[in-house]
Amino acid sequence: MAKPANTTWDYFSYLDKLPEEQREILRRSEDYIEREIAPYAADAWSAAEFPFEVIEKFKELDTIGYHYPTASGRPAYGSLFTGFLQLQLARTDASLAVFNGVHTGLGMGSIYYGGSEEQVARLMPDLLSYDKIACFALTEPEGGSDVAGGMRTTAKRTGDSWTLNGAKRWIGNGTFADYIVVYARDVDDDNIKAFVVEKGTPGLTTTKIEHKIALRSVQNADVELVDVVVPESMRLQRIESWRDVAHQVLSRTRQGVGWLAVGVASRAYELARDYATQREQFGKPIGSYQLIQDKLFTMLGNVTVMLGNVVRLAELTDAGQATDAQAALVKGVNTARLRETVALGRDLFGGNGIVSSYGIGRAFDDAEALYSFEGTREMNALIVGKDVTGLSAFL
Numbered sequence: 001m002a003k004p005a006n007t008t009w010d011y012f013s014y015l016d017k018l019p020e021e022q023r024e025i026l027r028r029s030e031d032y033i034e035r036e037i038a039p040y041a042a043d044a045w046s047a048a049e050f051p052f053e054v055i056e057k058f059k060e061l062d063t064i065g066y067h068y069p070t071a072s073g074r075p076a077y078g079s080l081f082t083g084f085l086q087l088q089l090a091r092t093d094a095s096l097a098v099f100n101g102v103h104t105g106l107g108m109g110s111i112y113y114g115g116s117e118e119q120v121a122r123l124m125p126d127l128l129s130y131d132k133i134a135c136f137a138l139t140e141p142e143g144g145s146d147v148a149g150g151m152r153t154t155a156k157r158t159g160d161s162w163t164l165n166g167a168k169r170w171i172g173n174g175t176f177a178d179y180i181v182v183y184a185r186d187v188d189d190d191n192i193k194a195f196v197v198e199k200g201t202p203g204l205t206t207t208k209i210e211h212k213i214a215l216r217s218v219q220n221a222d223v224e225l226v227d228v229v230v231p232e233s234m235r236l237q238r239i240e241s242w243r244d245v246a247h248q249v250l251s252r253t254r255q256g257v258g259w260l261a262v263g264v265a266s267r268a269y270e271l272a273r274d275y276a277t278q279r280e281q282f283g284k285p286i287g288s289y290q291l292i293q294d295k296l297f298t299m300l301g302n303v304t305v306m307l308g309n310v311v312r313l314a315e316l317t318d319a320g321q322a323t324d325a326q327a328a329l330v331k332g333v334n335t336a337r338l339r340e341t342v343a344l345g346r347d348l349f350g351g352n353g354i355v356s357s358y359g360i361g362r363a364f365d366d367a368e369a370l371y372s373f374e375g376t377r378e379m380n381a382l383i384v385g386k387d388v389t390g391l392s393a394f395l
């Protein structure tokens, strides 16, 4: 069956799985993102500054409530729809998608899934309206892949309050977030607990990490906690151990990274396809050469496989059947495919591929961060390895 030239990146028409009402919302939000949010992306990335005006645009975009229907009163459209919402943002710019993902997924997700009903009712409204921004502080300077076993940040309870001490690294939105969800080891029972630390709390210091080569407009911070006092009312009541963090939060957000990866890869594919039809060498568009078509084949093939992965995982999630290992598989595989896809695209652009204003270079750099955060490929491989062999390679 012949397809027209310039066919969609959604080669197998997965979007058709959604009812028309949801596709219409996606069309409107895609249009809004391209018109109102995309213009901030390139300059902010080059300057490594977060464009704070864009928060007003996210308010107007007004799709955040679909991620938390019971807290927002929005219809529960499900994981496939919310996955496509994340993908759309990443097609425009990975940094802005990650800003939103850290706020919506890691930060709000910790509160929504880890908080008591009272905490969710108290804390979520300001987050849903973007009047307050959340972030997620798990990783430490000495504890990345091994953060569960090696967590050094401590929490000590005295009466109705807790005292936190330690350091966190890489915390997205950390320089300006109103709520920093800090994970710390309870010195009394040795379990990992979660605390919502408010901006400005005495003893809390955040310092921007400079000189990043990826996701440059995301403000990642080093966070220091020296005798930071947090009331028990800000300890997330349903997070009692590492198992809760991994299952309630990371398993969901790994799916989110799977969607972001498709977004970045699909835009890279489109940029490469368009460049191939316009750029001429040896008197013809480079897209007419077999070796170039082979690159486009691999790029579109990757996008198609990656999209199939997240679509099926979303269906399993909504059926209550998805496992943490499946989420790890999708995160690890999709970001590896992303890396190959953007590298081929960058290659296809020749020298222009390393100029960030062409878009492909930005995607190439950003893929490196997606590949490493939320569990490196190796960590996700070990989670799946344990699942399929029954043997744990973790120490």
Ligand SMILES: Cc1cc2nc3c(=O)[nH]c(=O)nc-3n(C[C@H](O)[C@H](O)[C@H](O)COP(=O)(O)OP(=O)(O)OC[C@H]3O[C@@H](n4cnc5c(N)ncnc54)[C@H](O)[C@@H]3O)c2cc1C
Pocket: 102, 106, 135, 136, 137, 138, 139, 143, 144, 145, 146, 169, 170, 171, 172, 173, 214, 215, 220, 369, 372, 373, 374, 375, 376, 377, 378, 379
């Ligand atoms: C842009 C960006 C944004 C981030 N945002 C956040 C955030 O908002 N909040 C947050 O808490 N964290 C965040 N992170 C941290 C991120 O999750 C960690 O960087 C990641 O988990 C890896 O940890 P690490 O950097 O300490 O690497 P390390 O754990 O030191 O790993 C170094 C290398 O060793 C490998 N390795 C480690 N152990 C093993 C093993 N047993 N077997 C084989 N290989 C192994 C790893 O796979 C990796 O290749 C972010 C990171 C980046 C880069």
